Amino acid sequence: MFEKIMVPVDLAHVGKIEKALGTAAMLARQDGASVTYVAVGSAAPSALAHSPAEFAEKLGDFAKAQADAHGITAEAHAVTSHDPSIDLDDTLLHAAKDIGADCIVVASHIPNLADHLWPSHGGSLARRSDASVFVVR
């Protein structure tokens, strides 16, 4: 059904997206699809990495670990944003186009009051992406 599955990853909160990671791996095994883990970082140093290059390297390690753990084909796609707090959704949508994803598996929280002001990233991707979007709560 799907050939290329994209999974947005927040490397600082990997524990919170385990369900989405498992779902993506399950879909990938079932369809023989490859998974691309996409993470958005900034040019400024963060807790995860001192530079964009180091950030990309860490995402690569993460993708490799996922591939080994789930027995799937996985790639990493790191993107640097000028203002990740705000531009995350647009950056992810661009990334989905760039890598040619036909399915996005994204973790999201249970909707609350704040979602009326700031739609969740999952909600925003589902509304705007051409690809199928699987929102995992």
Add this chain to the structure above:
Amino acid sequence: MTDVSDDTGVPAPEGESAIIETDYDIGQDNIEGSLGPFGFDIHNPVFAISGLSVVVFVFYALALPEQAAAIFGELRPWITNTFDWFFLSAANIFVIFCLALIVLPVGKVRLGGQEATPDYSYLGWFAMLFAAGMGIGLMFFGVLEPAYYFGTPWGDEPLGTVRPFDEDGNLIAANVAEARRMALAATSFHWALHPWAIYAVVALALALFSYNKGLPLSIRSAFYPILGERVWGWWGHMIDIVAVFATLFGLATSLGLGASQANAGLEFVYGVPNNVSVQVLLITGITAVALVSVLRGLDGGVKVLSEINMGLAMLLLLFVLFTAGAAAIMLEFGKGIGAYVREVVPLSNPFGREDDGFRQGWTSFYWAWWISWSPFVGMFIARVSRGRTVREFVTCVLVIPSLVCIFWMSVFGGAAINDMVGNPAESAVMANVITEYNDSIALFAMLDGLPLAGITSTLGIILVIVFFVTSSDSGSLVIDTITAGGKVDAPVPQRVFWCIFEGAVAIALLIGGGLTSLQAMVLSTGLPFTIVLLIMCFTIYKGLKAEPH
């Protein structure tokens, strides 16, 4: 499952750079959580102490307005008058330091690692430099300052130069050329190399220690070479808290005073009533637009608005240039540069001068002002300057903006002085700058003497308001980054909080009084920050020497 968040690892930056190895993880002191439905990620204790101390000072200014006015109203002139030699000497050191970086071999170091590429094009970069650095100031002082120096009867002429008017206000033709030359030189002196060198030092320190050394994007990081790991403790907290404090109060008081000025402009141009209600509406409107800009982010908000404003400012500049006589003003620009080059050394000399009124009342005041703004502007410039070499960075932050400022001042100041000389008795500039000192009207008074005054004045008001919006937005971004411990991906509601907080402080002080006294307090932070900046020059050089170049 690989939890890479626990592993900071050995960094592999973009090309070679000398990362500083520290045990500190960015965000390790942060508190993450949620307040109702809104998430937050704030530095403990910088966020709480900065926020609370702002509230305490606002309450103090509101509860005991006379005492606050007396204390801060005397503190500021005491500082700028007593330490004028210190401000002037320090600013000279910053200029020499920056010019040296252009020619020294360390100028080859690239911010972000040897293979980093610039984040922004020259156009977007310059637009943001100006919008954050001095957009509003150029609008208000472009006419006011040259006109003031030209006509001042209060004994604060730059370097005690000749006066072009006698006691009765009659023109002394023989003195006009010299007074005009000195007025333009002195104005350019306050808006060219020195202020931009102050900004460049802070911006370079932050960019270097963050992008090349891997430390958090926060003021304290520049002190790592001196304080070592202690920079993550109370020394660092204090530096960051004072930076947030100065930035927030600087922005809030400017917003409050700016609203009064914009209101005065609206009254002059359209007859809009000049009262607190209109000013509160203006602040609310500016904050609302700034919120939209905050929610659109750095690229979709500040950058777009800065570019629009640069285009509008260019239009206004060209209009004044051509209607006030392009050939004469281009000649003025040439003379302005000549005068600046000739007078910059005597004007910046800290010792053995007799023009106390000018040196202490204007220059020392300006230096304290630029320095108290430098954490904000420097941090913002650093945020958008990754990927440039130090040489390119200093040239673009120092030399090019200086030329643009001298040009702007020559055009607006030249047109204003023409207005004063043409017919002193009926000159609107003369009436609003010298006869009565209406600082907020000066620009509109000059435009009034040119064709299409209605359109250009409206353009002027739009420019002022949009510059306030970009300041409010970029200020929120800077305060949020510092109070999030250098994290640039903190939850958006935090940035929204700071933007609203700043508007609320401005409104409270506008209604209750205290804008002027708290602005005086902000200017007083210029003194400790001058020491901070001098130390930064040392750490920058040390940091650059360690970089591969």
